[in-house]
Amino acid sequence: MKKIVLVSLALFFSQLSFSQLDPAQLDSLEIRKIYDMSLLNGKSYSWLEHLSLKIGTRLSGSMGAQRAVEYTKKELETLGLDKVWLQPVMVPKWVRGAKEFAYVETAPGSTRNINITALGGSVATPAGGAKAQVIEVQGIEDLARYGEEQIKGKIVFYNRPMRASVINTFEAYSGAVDQRYSGAAEAAKYGAIGVIVRSMNLRLDDFPHTGSMSYGDLPVSKRIPTAAISTNDAEYLSGLLKIKKDAEVYFKLNCQQFPDMESFNVIGEITGSQFPEEFIVVGGHLDSWDLGDGSNDDGAGVVQSMEVLRLFKELNLKPKRSIRVVLFMNEEHGLSGGKKYAEVAKQKKENHIFALESDEGSFNPRGFSIEGDKAQFQQFVGWKPLFKPYLIHYFEQGGSGADIGPLKNGSTVLAGLRPDSQRYFDHHHSDNDVFEHIVKRELELGAATMASLIYLVDKYGIKASEPLQSSGL
Amino acid sequence: MKKIVLVSLALFFSQLSFSQLDPAQLDSLEIRKIYDMSLLNGKSYSWLEHLSLKIGTRLSGSMGAQRAVEYTKKELETLGLDKVWLQPVMVPKWVRGAKEFAYVETAPGSTRNINITALGGSVATPAGGAKAQVIEVQGIEDLARYGEEQIKGKIVFYNRPMRASVINTFEAYSGAVDQRYSGAAEAAKYGAIGVIVRSMNLRLDDFPHTGSMSYGDLPVSKRIPTAAISTNDAEYLSGLLKIKKDAEVYFKLNCQQFPDMESFNVIGEITGSQFPEEFIVVGGHLDSWDLGDGSNDDGAGVVQSMEVLRLFKELNLKPKRSIRVVLFMNEEHGLSGGKKYAEVAKQKKENHIFALESDEGSFNPRGFSIEGDKAQFQQFVGWKPLFKPYLIHYFEQGGSGADIGPLKNGSTVLAGLRPDSQRYFDHHHSDNDVFEHIVKRELELGAATMASLIYLVDKYGIKASEPLQSSGL
Structure with missing residues (x-):
């Protein structure tokens, strides 16, 4: 019975010319x-x-x-x-070259590898890599506060997370991505030798996330290498720096611009x-x-x-x-x-x-x-x-x-x-x-x-x- | 400047008593x-x-x-x-027991394993498993059409997929799940010796999906074993049956009701x-x-x-x-x-x-x-x-x-x-x-x-x- 009704309806609709709708x-x-x-x-x-x-x-x-x-x-x-x-x-x-490598010295003679990826457009580190103490900041605006005195010769570590309470994650991204895009250009002005950035990722995991960066009008000779580290590693490094302020990070990037x-x-x-x-x-x-x-x-x-x-x-x-x-x-x-x-x-x-x-x-x-x-x-x-x-x-x-x-x-x-x-x-x-x-x-x-x-x-x-x-x- | 405005706004709101809202x-x-x-x-x-x-x-x-x-x-x-x-x-x-096992005979002496899982509440197969020719149907309503003559002694294979064009997948589920829930009770009435059901899954993959089934008022002696097979295997089996109508399926379920x-x-x-x-x-x-x-x-x-x-x-x-x-x-x-x-x-x-x-x-x-x-x-x-x-x-x-x-x-x-x-x-x-x-x-x-x-x-x-x-x- 139900079937008969359905069949009739189907016939009815198929006979309805579209112009009647x-x-x-x-x-x-x-x-x-x-x-x-x-x-x-x-x-x-x-x-x-x-x-x-x-x-x-x-x-x-x-x-x-x-x-x-x-x-x-x-x-x-x-x-x-x-x-x-x-x-x-x-x-x-721009070519990444051989896979990047990085570690943090957790104690004399003891290291922990860090998951890292060069940001798109970054220069390479020196052939032997770059190693320095780390200064953790919550954003570009922190640089002026620390000044050249505390930044020169160090690796700047941008660690302001994307805000988890923002419902649209693209908004949360917009609120954090300046660290990735402009972080190196700004840190270079204070004499930093390199920059690492917490990955633009709301989740805690081991994937480093790349993306574009710009040196702005910084002359080639002043450009410093920059890379993203995974959110898990950012959390780890931040924790370590609380108990070991002078911990040094080593990283090596092999990228090249053609x-x-x-x-x-x-x-x-x-x-x-x-x-x-x-x-x-x-x-x-x-x-x-x-x-x-x-x-x-x-x-x-x-x-x-x-x-x-x-x-x-x-x-x-x-x-x-x-x-x-x-x-x-x-x-x-x-x-x-x-x-x-x-x-x-x-x-x-x-x-x-x-x-x-x-x-x-x-x-x-x-x-x-x-x-x-x-x-x-x-x-x-x-x-x-x-x-x-x-x-x-x-x-x-x-x-x-x-x-x-x-x-x-x-x-x-x-x-x-x-x-x-x-x-x-x-x-x-x-x-x-x-x-x-x-x-x-x-x-x-x-x-x-x-x-x-x-x-x-x-x-x-x-x-x-x-x-x-x-x-x- | 922006900051000053923000701070003032924050102060303003913090002074607003909730009762004014x-x-x-x-x-x-x-x-x-x-x-x-x-x-x-x-x-x-x-x-x-x-x-x-x-x-x-x-x-x-x-x-x-x-x-x-x-x-x-x-x-x-x-x-x-x-x-x-x-x-x-x-x-x-209800306890599943040892993992289920199933295969289809693709040619004399040649078999292909099938990913299978007993449905919740199913009886076990005989200790040596069950093996029979398969009759593929698109739903319970097909059984009457084939009748006892074509079903008796066989394994009924319900293969009507969830409808991919339905936007709410729970609606698509409702439109297919009668095969899982009542398929065995209905097929038993026509003398089937077992039932396999295409998994309730819109995706093609290898996971069989279990779920509840009921024998209704079927006496214990008439109950037949029933299991779900993965969507990939359902597609495979259906294809095989088109070229080899007498292909036999073997399956063994080890479940028990306490x-x-x-x-x-x-x-x-x-x-x-x-x-x-x-x-x-x-x-x-x-x-x-x-x-x-x-x-x-x-x-x-x-x-x-x-x-x-x-x-x-x-x-x-x-x-x-x-x-x-x-x-x-x-x-x-x-x-x-x-x-x-x-x-x-x-x-x-x-x-x-x-x-x-x-x-x-x-x-x-x-x-x-x-x-x-x-x-x-x-x-x-x-x-x-x-x-x-x-x-x-x-x-x-x-x-x-x-x-x-x-x-x-x-x-x-x-x-x-x-x-x-x-x-x-x-x-x-x-x-x-x-x-x-x-x-x-x-x-x-x-x-x-x-x-x-x-x-x-x-x-x-x-x-x-x-x-x-x-x-x-």
């Missing part, structure tokens, strides 16, 4: 199809498996990055897009049927750090973005506007891919109405962070009910993604996929960012969530931005 | 304190570490279950609660200062299956519930109403702990206004599912804004938790914590439910979310339920 019902059905296709016949997971396990890390300037360019271009070419091309961009080439070289953004496009001159971008970054395999940062964003275009093709959704997937090169080490894409778009006077980035990992999607004016933001909020069946609830104004940032021009609306952030920094920039931690369903839900938003933006366009205040100012 | 502001501050305490000085994670790694599995009637009773009682006794006690309850004792024995619910109470006769329960179940270590099912719920009362004590929140933590015994294998607690509460005429259970794992909390009438549900929805800073967004009417179900009486409101469900069935009832998969922050966020709801229910009480329709019916 109101737009919200139609959107809701299309979005259901997008999620079904991603979850039942998705390709994101197998793409990521290849990228992570067959290619591996993809640091700008490396062989892995080059292979990733070739692989993703080849895969995009199988999708029947209207165009696929490479966009040349210059990238830095001349910049050419690499590529990988781009694919479905050309719009009605408004081909309006561009919608969806992307992630193809490069990664050279630890783990870059599955979460940002292999996930790469394959989800590719999947968005594949879902359009598979579901025969013919966009009105031109939709581009852009796999940006070199987000991690200078953002040159993002800058290049925006520069070329500006030169060509391409009208980008919207760009969406996925660069917060493969975790279960919660929603979007949106950069646009108030009316534009409200347009997105208006779509929220369509996402409720998928537990997508987060629609807030805020930052989008690093690679699409350069597209910001006062009229292009930008958005970032916001997955659950709790686990992200367990993996980020470390040997713990590996494919085994990817949950297929979560990756697929993210791709479907992105594709659904792109579907809506393509269908309805973006409201014109509010006129700027007339400026007598 | 409106209730929503006050609640918002109290809830912030609850989250801070759980995230910065929580105890749930170390309790779970002990429960999972030092004690391990806690199947009803086992030594592990007994040790868990003793450990949690002892820990509750350290919290300064007003009462801690054990509530006796009879539980079944007489019921006494065990305990563990209960702690903070007695209410104003309305001690109104009870609020927060709980999870102390027993687990005998695979993995039961960290997610339901060690997490146990330690989160304990943490709720600890947070009240640590933060010096003196509840108006009596708050009880109840660690239920034997959810998995007959629900006798939940039934016993409700039975005693009824005998003693205790007025339970609210009960909250955490039994969907340690994953990042999304909100609550609430069983109450419409006005009561709206009371909970009214609290939603207080949870927004913690990304808690899900307040829906629906089922709560198995253990608190027996408290349902038309006036007690019930609720279940709803964590993210995507990963749950990767672990559930298998060797993959182990402590290493627990993310400390997520566990702690769950405990804080529960404590915040309990804080609100205690402070404001529960609206009286709507009068029943006057029943001429």
Whole structure:
């Protein structure tokens, strides 16, 4: 009996022409199809498996990055897009060299090894390594307090943790990462001979986490080597320094900077049927750090973005506007891919109405962070009910993604996929960012969530931005 | 300059007496304190570490279950609660015995092992094992179609997967678990000699997942052995049967049923200062299956519930109403702990206004599912804004938790914590439910979310339920 009712209902719906549905019902059905296709016949997971396990890390300037360019271009070419091309961009080439080594002298003749990783862009230590007493600080602002007198000749140890009480872990990251990015440049000014930084990780474990650092305008001769140590080792070292203030740390980094070289953004496009001159971008970054395999940062964003275009093709959704997937090169080490894409778009006077980035990992999607004016933001909020069946609830104004940032021009609306952030920094920039931690369903839900938003933006366009205040100012 | 402003603001707030704040502001501050305490000085994670790694599995009637009773009682006794006690309850004792073994004959003289686990409550195979041809079905409803003619003497293989397109994985579970629970009883009626079931797992992997089954009113002599096989093996076997219809499977189960024995619910109470006769329960179940270590099912719920009362004590929140933590015994294998607690509460005429259970794992909390009438549900929805800073967004009417179900009486409101469900069935009832998969922050966020709801229910009480329709019916 139940079966008969179900069959009748199915017949009824299949006879309902789509034109009899109101737009919200139609959107809701299309979005259901997008999620079904991603979850039942998705390709994101197998793409990521290849990228992570067959290619591996993809640091700008490396062989892995080059292979990733070739692989993703080849895969995009199988999708029947209207165009696929490479966009040349210059990238830095920094090489880690032999694995780092470090220890702390716990007692005369007695040492304990420390898990350490050079920060991206660091200079090497002298060939024999660097050894010195350690001064622990809670941040850059502590340096002035100790002054050159207490810092000169020592290794500065930045140990302010990410704040565990902050709910969004990216906020906690922002509150601590200045130590990694600028810590060496600042400590060098006080005569430090090296810098070690507590890893940007909320968890206590043994993985050191790398990431970009900058010497700012410090002359080459003044640059000092800098590395991250694991949170467990940071806790240990801090404890040791309380009872043995003169404990010395030895560390050896073997990194090297080579001349910049050419690499590529990988781009694919479905050309719009009605408004081909309006561009919608969806992307992630193809490069990664050279630890783990870059599955979460940002292999996930790469394959989800590719999947968005594949879902359009598979579901025969013919966009009105031109939709581009852009796999940006070199987000991690200078953002040159993002800058290049925006520069070329500006030169060509391409009208980008919207760009969406996925660069917060493969975790279960919660929603979007949106950069646009108030009316534009409200347009997105208006779509929220369509996402409720998928537990997508987060629609807030805020930052989008690093690679699409350069597209910001006062009229292009930008958005970032916001997955659950709790686990992200367990993996980020470390040997713990590996494919085994990817949950297929979560990756697929993210791709479907992105594709659904792109579907809506393509269908309805973006409201014109509010006129700027007339400026007598 | 920024610092000066911050310091002034801090002074300003510290001088603001709490009485000058409106209730929503006050609640918002109290809830912030609850989250801070759980995230910065929580105890749930170390309790779970002990429960999972030092004690391990806690199947009803086992030594592990007994040790868990003793450990949690002892820990509750350290919290300064007003009462801690054990509530006796009879539980079944089913023992798996030696590890199961199974293979499929792929060709004459050639076999492939199958990852298998007896379902809880299954009878053993004959001492030499059971071997027979296999008939694959997509569900119980297929049996009638094949009939005794095709089923008799064979092993029935239920292979309908959980539906991957369903967003809430518990819904997908409900749509498949009848095969595990009733599959053997039904197949026995058609003369099958055994049953194997595709594991309740959305992922393809090698873990077989156990769980409860029932023979219903089938006489002992008619009962047939039943086991789950891993999803990978289910896929393999199904593929093999397409090319070799007469392939035989061998399996051997060594389980045994012993007489019921006494065990305990563990209960702690903070007695209410104003309305001690109104009870609020927060709980999870102390027993687990005998695979993995039961960290997610339901060690997490146990330690989160304990943490709720600890947070009240640590933060010096003196509840108006009596708050009880109840660690239920034997959810998995007959629900006798939940039934016993409700039975005693009824005998003693205790007025339970609210009960909250955490039994969907340690994953990042999304909100609550609430069983109450419409006005009561709206009371909970009214609290939603207080949870927004913690990304808690899900307040829906629906089922709560198995253990608190027996408290349902038309006036007690019930609720279940709803964590993210995507990963749950990767672990559930298998060797993959182990402590290493627990993310400390997520566990702690769950405990804080529960404590915040309990804080609100205690402070404001529960609206009286709507009068029943006057029943001429």
